[in-house]
Amino acid sequence: MIQKPKGTRDILPSEIYKWQYIEDKVKKVFENAGMKEIRIPVFENTELFSRGVGETTDVVQKEMYTFDDKGGRSITLRPEGTAGVVRSYIENGMASLSTPLKLWYEMAMYRYENVQKGRLREFRQIGTEVIGTQSYLADVEVINLGMQIFKALNISNIKLNINSIGCPKCRAEYQEALRNFIRPNLDKYCDTCKTRFEKNPMRILDCKEEKCKQMNQGAPQILDYLCDECKEHFENVKSLLKELNIDYEIDPNIVRGLDYYTKTVFEFISEDDGLTVLGGGRYDGLVKEIGGQDTPAVGFAMGVERLLEIFDKYNSNSVKDKTVDIYIANIGDRANIFATKLVDELRKRDVFVEKDICKRSLKAQFKYADKQKAKFVITIGDDEVDNNRAKMKNMETGNEIEVELTADEIVKNL
Numbered sequence: 001m002i003q004k005p006k007g008t009r010d011i012l013p014s015e016i017y018k019w020q021y022i023e024d025k026v027k028k029v030f031e032n033a034g035m036k037e038i039r040i041p042v043f044e045n046t047e048l049f050s051r052g053v054g055e056t057t058d059v060v061q062k063e064m065y066t067f068d069d070k071g072g073r074s075i076t077l078r079p080e081g082t083a084g085v086v087r088s089y090i091e092n093g094m095a096s097l098s099t100p101l102k103l104w105y106e107m108a109m110y111r112y113e114n115v116q117k118g119r120l121r122e123f124r125q126i127g128t129e130v131i132g133t134q135s136y137l138a139d140v141e142v143i144n145l146g147m148q149i150f151k152a153l154n155i156s157n158i159k160l161n162i163n164s165i166g167c168p169k170c171r172a173e174y175q176e177a178l179r180n181f182i183r184p185n186l187d188k189y190c191d192t193c194k195t196r197f198e199k200n201p202m203r204i205l206d207c208k209e210e211k212c213k214q215m216n217q218g219a220p221q222i223l224d225y226l227c228d229e230c231k232e233h234f235e236n237v238k239s240l241l242k243e244l245n246i247d248y249e250i251d252p253n254i255v256r257g258l259d260y261y262t263k264t265v266f267e268f269i270s271e272d273d274g275l276t277v278l279g280g281g282r283y284d285g286l287v288k289e290i291g292g293q294d295t296p297a298v299g300f301a302m303g304v305e306r307l308l309e310i311f312d313k314y315n316s317n318s319v320k321d322k323t324v325d326i327y328i329a330n331i332g333d334r335a336n337i338f339a340t341k342l343v344d345e346l347r348k349r350d351v352f353v354e355k356d357i358c359k360r361s362l363k364a365q366f367k368y369a370d371k372q373k374a375k376f377v378i379t380i381g382d383d384e385v386d387n388n389r390a391k392m393k394n395m396e397t398g399n400e401i402e403v404e405l406t407a408d409e410i411v412k413n414l
Helices: 016-032 047-050 057-064 083-093 136-152 168-188 190-201 199-207 210-216 228-243 304-314 332-348 362-371 381-387 407-412
Strands: 043-045 066-068 074-077 102-111 122-131 158-164 262-270 276-282 298-302 327-330 354-355 377-379 389-394 402-403
Touching: 016 102, 016 122, 016 136, 016 304, 043 047, 043 168, 043 377, 047 057, 047 074, 047 083, 057 190, 066 210, 066 389, 083 102, 083 122, 083 136, 083 298, 083 327, 102 168, 122 136, 136 228, 136 262, 136 276, 136 298, 158 228, 168 190, 168 199, 168 210, 228 262, 262 407, 276 304, 298 304, 327 332, 327 362, 332 377, 332 381, 362 377, 377 381, 381 389, 402 407
Parallel strands: 327 354, 327 377
Antiparallel strands: 043 074, 066 074, 102 122, 122 298, 158 262, 262 276, 276 298, 377 389, 389 402
């Protein structure tokens, strides 16, 4: 038997309604903030990610699905959404639209990762990008949207951590200080960290190797090296979060896993297990880096699989799959044709209705209706067709009423 590839999963009909519920709630939060959905290709030219995400990141160095197509072009399945959205922003001339441009997406991503709970190789992300404003107000609006999503989904016990990783100007001074701290022990770091030492030593702080984590303790912090502009920006973010009664903690170790971030970075952490549910930040240099005009931007992304796990914990049995409003059982050819027409009319009125399409016996039809948890059952035979009337049974109470066999009359009695 051919099985699904490692690191992928099937989302079955028995659970898809939860995904749809979450997606609908998130979509409403975004739309109420004036955001428009964007959809981009599942694969891009590899250069987009090596330039945009950063050659020193784990994503580019270890995790991308990259291959040559039949034309010899290097193609990569998207490992994250921001670079592709920004590419689309540039290529489609969206800089001419009203500023800021507010976009959101829900897309599958692909990373060759070690498969474990909450980490798949094909996974879905929901994200947002606000392009065209350098104001701290945009940072706070995006953070607040994350908070609103958790409230809309009734998810509690979530902690907001924030940091600033400065701009290229102040970061250069910090990186030199960081190199001076790391240099005496550089030969003891893992090979990946050694390759990052010159290009981007901040990536070393994001290393998951235990020995590297221990050696990083006591490293200088970027907050001590912020320039006046970055410092003011961060202070304004903190002040406005307080005004909105949004609790936060400053975590100087947040550097995020992608190289395009600048200034404000943030993570929403589940206090139940300490894992990140949502992460994002400002990326003022990315648009220019991949060929556009110098344009500031800020955004975030969250893994839907991880979000679903937490949602289930706080919303046990509160979201139900949609069940059949009416099941129409029928006996004989005339009744079958009559029922088929009636089903068609009811569906045009947005009623969830089913009838037999397997030529089952009447007993088997009732059994099927029970399994589908139909709210009402109508049984039609030759007499019901001749009289244009039938019994409509409430399956929860057992009560029956006689109704005229027209779509309008049946809808009135639902």
